[in-house]
Amino acid sequence: MSGLGPRYPTEKPDHPYVQFSMGGYLFGNYNSLFCAGCGYGIIGHLFTRVFEDEKIDPKLFPLIIGIGCYTQLITLVHHASQKVFALHGRAPALATGMKIANPKLKPIIFSGDGDCLGIGGNHFIHICRRNIDCVILIFNNSIYGMTGGQSAPTTLYGAESTTTPYKMFENRSDGVKLALAAGASYIARITVAHPRTFMKYFKKALKHKGTSVIEVITPCVTYFGRRNLNNLGAENLGLEGEKMDNTLKMLDWIRRNSVRVNQAKFMTEEELFNKYIIGEFKYDQDKPEYSEKYIKIQKLAMEGK
Numbered sequence: 341m342s343g344l345g346p347r348y349p350t351e352k353p354d355h356p357y358v359q360f361s362m363g364g365y366l367f368g369n370y371n372s373l374f375c376a377g378c379g380y381g382i383i384g385h386l387f388t389r390v391f392e393d394e395k396i397d398p399k400l401f402p403l404i405i406g407i408g409c410y411t412q413l414i415t416l417v418h419h420a421s422q423k424v425f426a427l428h429g430r431a432p433a434l435a436t437g438m439k440i441a442n443p444k445l446k447p448i449i450f451s452g453d454g455d456c457l458g459i460g461g462n463h464f465i466h467i468c469r470r471n472i473d474c475v476i477l478i479f480n481n482s483i484y485g486m487t488g489g490q491s492a493p494t495t496l497y498g499a500e501s502t503t504t505p506y507k508m509f510e511n512r513s514d515g516v517k518l519a520l521a522a523g524a525s526y527i528a529r530i531t532v533a534h535p536r537t538f539m540k541y542f543k544k545a546l547k548h549k550g551t552s553v554i555e556v557i558t559p560c561v562t563y564f565g566r567r568n569l570n571n572l573g574a575e576n577l578g579l580e581g582e583k584m585d586n587t588l589k590m591l592d593w594i595r596r597n598s599v600r601v602n603q604a605k606f607m608t609e610e611e612l613f614n615k616y617i618i619g620e621f622k623y624d625q626d627k628p629e630y631s632e633k634y635i636k637i638q639k640l641a642m643e644g645k
């Protein structure tokens with residue numbers, strides 16, 4: 341041990357949000373590492389609040405964290421959370437191994453839209469198909485934040501990014517539709533501008549037996565907001581847009597660009613173009629879970645049957 345003392349607190353700190361930041365521990369400075377106005381701070385706070393409110397033992401809910409700006413959420417989540425970093429897009433593979441090795445654990449995956457629906461798309465499909473008991477949180481900021489604001493599979497049509505200076509012209513991926521088609525058993529989408537609903541869905545997912553997928557729409561002010569106007573998604577209305585260069589403008593835009601699933605039923609495809617449909621899309625408590633079936637087969641094999 342160096343003369344600076346222990347690297348990390350060994351006992352539960354007074355403040356439940358305290359994390360293992362070396363600087364924070366030594367200097368009592370627990371500032372987040374995100375840009376000012378980033379939505380990940382809200383997510384970290386709500387996440388820890390759910391654990392505190394529900395008196396959940398974080399040791400039974402290990403975090404498997406993909407690669408992106410949200411990786412820094414480790415500095416905001418409950419101090420006792422167990423954390424594993426995955427290769428970019430490969431968190432579902434780790435969650436599968438963890439669940440089979442110790443079925444008492446319920447892994448929680450932190451993933452970005454790029455991590456989960458881009459490079460990790462294939463892994464995402466197969467964890468949903470198997471209905472492995474875990475929670476997958478997809479943080480959709482419509483961009484690759486960590487690497488400099490490149491377009492992601494989720495970037496809205498007509499949006500500007502560092503790799504689409506002439507505006508995005510590709511069709512976007514829809515994480516909810518993909519999860520539905522692949523077979524996850526609890527599926528929802530919400531935004532950081534709806535914090536209470538996020539907590540409700542997250543609590544439900546923690547109790548659900550099977551793959552839960554929650555897509556969370558969150559602002560990246562630095563790369564997405566500053567390059568785009570707040571009339572994105574409403575171009576047909578002919579509104580003059582304003583740059584979304586602060587979090588208030590982005591949160592306001594996220595709210596206006598979100599449509600409740602019940603409302604969406606009465607809207608045309610054209611009206612829903614570039615919108616975020618929010619709400620719950622599937623809740624199937626009867627679908628068999630993978631690790632339970634796997635253990636039964638393992639027992640049969642051990643008995644030589």
Ligand SMILES: Cc1ncc(C[n+]2csc(CCOP(=O)(O)OP(=O)(O)O)c2C)c(N)n1
Nearest residue numbers: 407408409410428452453454455484485486
């Ligand atoms: C195999 C591999 N390819 C590429 C990268 C570079 N890389 C790191 S993060 C990232 C994109 C992250 O985007 P997203 O998942 O949307 O998270 P955000 O940063 O927006 O929160 C990329 C391409 C990597 N780390 N590993």
Ligand code: SF4
Nearest residue numbers: 375378409485560561
């Ligand atoms: S680049 Fe975007 S996503 Fe990353 S920390 Fe900054 S605001 Fe958040």
